[in-house]
Amino acid sequence: MMLTRQRADEIFEKVLKYSTADETEVMISSSAHALTRFANNTIHQNVAEEAESLSVRLVSEGRMARASTNKFDEASIRQLCEDALALARLRPPDPDLLPMPGPQTYRAVNRFFNETAQLTPQTRAETVAQVVARAEQDHLTAAGAFSSGSSAYALLNSRGMQTFHEETMAEFSVTVMSDTSSGWAKKTAPYWMELEPLELAERAVRKALASREPHEITPGWYTVILEPAAMLDLLGFMVLDFSGLAVHEQRSCFTGRLGQKVLGENINFRDDVFHPLQSGAPFDGEGIPRQRVPIVEKGEVKNLVYARQTAHKVGAQPTGHGFPLPNEMGEAPINIVMDGDRATVEDMIRTTERGLLVTRFWYIREVDPYRKILTGMTRDGTFWIEDGQVRHGVRNLRFNQSLVDMLGQVEMMSPPQRTAGEESFEMVVPAVKVREFNFASATRY
Amino acid sequence: MKEFAAWALDTALARGATYAEVRVLDTRQRYLSTKNGQCSQVRESQSLGLGVRVIAGGAWGFASTDNLTRANIDRTAALAVEIARASALAKKHDVRLAPEEKIVDRWAAPCRIDPFSIPISSCLELMLKVDGELRKVQGVTLAETSMDFRRVEQLFLSSLGSEIYQLKTQTGAGYVATSFAGNEIQRRSYPNSFGGQYQTKGYELVGELNLLENARRIAEEAVALHKCDQCPAGVKDIILDSSQLGLQIHESIGHPIELDRVLGSEANFAGMSFLTLDKLGTLKYASDIVNVVADATPAHGPGLGTFAYDDEGVPAQCTPIIKDGRFVGYLTSRETAPAVGRKQSSGAMRAESWNRIPLIRMTNVSMRPGTWKPEDLIADTDDGIYLETNRSWSIDDRRYNFQFGTEIGWEIRGGKKTRMLKNPSYGGISTDFWNSCDAICGPEYWTLWGTPNCGKGQPMQTMGTGHGASPARFRKVQVGVAYPG
DSSP states (O other): OOOOHHHHHHHHHHHHHHOOSSEEEEEEEEEEEEEEEEETTEEEEEEEEEEEEEEEEEEETTEEEEEEESOOSHHHHHHHHHHHHHHHHTSOOOTTOOOOOOOOOOOOOOBOOHHHHTOOHHHHHHHHHHHHHHHHHTTOEEEEEEEEEEEEEEEEETTSOEEEEEEEEEEEEEEEEOSSOEEEEEEEESSGGGGOHHHHHHHHHHHHHHTSSOBOOOOSEEEEEEOHHHHHHHHTTTGGGGBHHHHHTTOSTTTTTTTSBOSOTTOOEEEOTTSTTOOSOSBOTTSOBOOOEEEEETTEEOOOBOOHHHHHHHTOOOOSOBOSSSOSSOBOOOSEEEOOOSOOHHHHHHTOSEEEEEEEEEEEEEEETTTTEEEEEEEEEEEEEETTEEEEEBOOEEEEEEHHHHTTOEEEEOOOEEEOOSSSOOEEEOOEEEEEEEEEEEOOO | OHHHHHHHHHHHHHTTOSEEEEEEEEEEEEEEEEETTEEEEEEEEEEEEEEEEEEETTEEEEEEESOOOHHHHHHHHHHHHHHHHHHGGGOSSOOOOOOOOOOEEEEEOOOSSOGGGSOHHHHHHHHHHHHHHHHTSTTOOEEEEEEEEEEEEEEEEETTSOEEEEEEEEEEEEEEEEEEETTEEEEEEESSSSSOEEESSOTHHHHHTTHHHHHHHHHHHHHHGGGSEEOOOEEEEEEEOHHHHHHHHIIIIITTTBHHHHTTTTTTTTOOOSOOGGGTTTOBOSOTTOOEEEEOSGGGOSOTTOOSBOTTSOBOOEEEEEETTEEOOOBOOTTTGGGGTOSSOOSOEEOSSTTSOOEEOOOBEEEOOOSBOHHHHHHTOSEEEEEEEEEEEEEOTTSOEEEEEEEEEEEEETTEEEEEEESOEEEEEHHHHHHTEEEEBOGGGOEEEEEEEEEETTTTEEEEEEEEEOOEEEEEEEESTTSOO
16 A cells, blocks of 8 residues: 555654654655566566555764664564664764754645556556567567556654655666667656657667668767767766765865866756656655756856755755765755757757767766766667768777766757666756767677 | 465465465665764664565566565465466467476574674774774875675575575675875775675674774875876786676676576666577687686685575576686576576576565676786786776676776786876776686685675666685786776
């Protein structure tokens, strides 16, 4: 049974009955998710999960500890409170710890759709069967995943802060393969009908067909057109650098660079949980309302995000981006919206003399934390462009590229769209055309 | 536990499952951390739940819950069967499993000191001492330490009549010194990066790691990296320390030998493998001196891939993977083993918790030690680089083109370890690389490393794997590849 506000209140009252700490925070989460997975044109894994957890953060004489359980009976809740208090008492006090926040005001968001919450395994299986049939029509092999589910989350504390969020989420991703190539497409949405699985399958089929018998090209510096998923998965490696605590602790690539134009004049992004294409709760891990924060304006990092603790430490205002306490990371913007422009991917191709079109990247890792050099591979559809036209597929390439430098070399952008990848959480980002992107080596397929 | 599992098994079979297995897991975890002289995290969690995996209508279904009432367990088991019947709507053939014996057994991993019995004040005292030692070195801008304890109690019941109880305790500990200066962030970690060392044993691991004794050296190296030369680009001989070699094994041997990848099950997410079926027994994977096993048996050591039975109820085994350089074995499951002519699974099916299905996962994929001493290996190297402690890792979706970076390197000239090098990196093609291995250090330098964060599957599962390795040399490798010219 999914968590409701009323049940959250009842659990909170039980915790308060047993907590003898100075301050008590209760986080309750509940979820029901199902996922149908297919490969080799057949369903091979098909799962469902329901789970509920109760997490208590207690503060006693300036000492804080967290304990969590998924047992909700009276004895377990009592034990949880005792355990958390015992843990807190054995640690040294934290001189920087703030009192818990009081009541807050939240702007509502509606991200729950019954159609998604109630999607059946039969519907998922029938959809998969249609996608497989489309791949088989061109003698191709399909693999992918179709998931759906709902979650609810309540946060309450003994100073009167209480908030609740529920949402649904669905995801469809598909890889279509020939003997020598592959294509991929993916979408996520709170309302499952927006996924358009057959449209995604069509896109993956077209990429697989167009990249058959890929050519090998010499690694080097190329103009690249990054489809939104490729752009997203790179940008995901920068979100933690916009944390106020990361800059304060000198572990951000923007340490010493605030107020400087480190990115291109055409680069703007903000964090905006209320954007219609965004998802997630309108409050952070301490219950502070999330604010819209303009982060990068005309290539300059104008603002960082701050949890309450960080804001107090550095003399800033909290922005509602903190992770649940205790944590080491502080905060991060997790609802990034990057501005785009009016170009289409076709416009970008048409204006490219020699370059590459990248569907997505794979296994991206940070090589250098300050220069923000990332490495990774292209995957599932990389194409050679010559004289304004896509000519053929190419074998996958490894890149070593500074993301900071890359965001200074963006020549064209599409309108931004809600985008899903595999290395980052979803954001709203455009496709981009970038000059001088460094590919360091090639693989043999 | 047994009552819950039996209810689920009975219901699944009553609903028409032709095969059913139930896992009940009770997991307790404690995580402690410090940062710059302050206690940062003190948290503990407990999770109890049940998962039911069935075959019905010739297809798989799985459902899980942590609401362990009789009615809800029955509903969950029935849902697993309903999901299996939905899977059958898009099946190509019926699922068939390699035969397995009924097993009734209990096993507990050796644990000399229960980490949950150690007062957290004692743990934090040691961690803050390490932290203090790191920050005594001028130039260290961030000092972080952590300890991570986990106890997993699991009961497995299957319709074969198996009933297997296993208890495992895992311990992890480590620290990192970060230094920011000029336009550079440098880090040194001990005993390994990304959380330190992890093993399936108790708090005795913490005593074995000599955490405090190494703190000053690690901090000094983090600061010294700013002033040393950049790792040159070119072709050189390299010697990998055992922790980096452990990760090299993980990425370029451990993942490609997972038979589900080879057969396409992970094509949409984790990818496939260059080790297509025709390569079994024929591919010269590595040089003649390289021998690799996937060994889950307790005799191999307290690795994160050590157990008595896998999550399909198959006994732990030692599977030869590379024998005298030749590729001879995959990691398999009951469903995939027949594809490579095996009569029995190699016992490599592992699930993250009660709410996940078992997948083919690495156990302890380890390279057998050789006979060299590290000092002799360096003395025998004319123009090379010694690389230590992983900083970045990336490999393509068929596990062929890889690139690694390490935290620190040392130039070797004329048989001597000379100047320190910063930002070292190397890259290559898996089989070319392993065939270039010409020297492996002996058993006294062999360490069974724990990789606690291996991701695979949808929904994502994180699994701990073990990798035994001793330092080894590889000839003519591209180095300095990660930094664009």
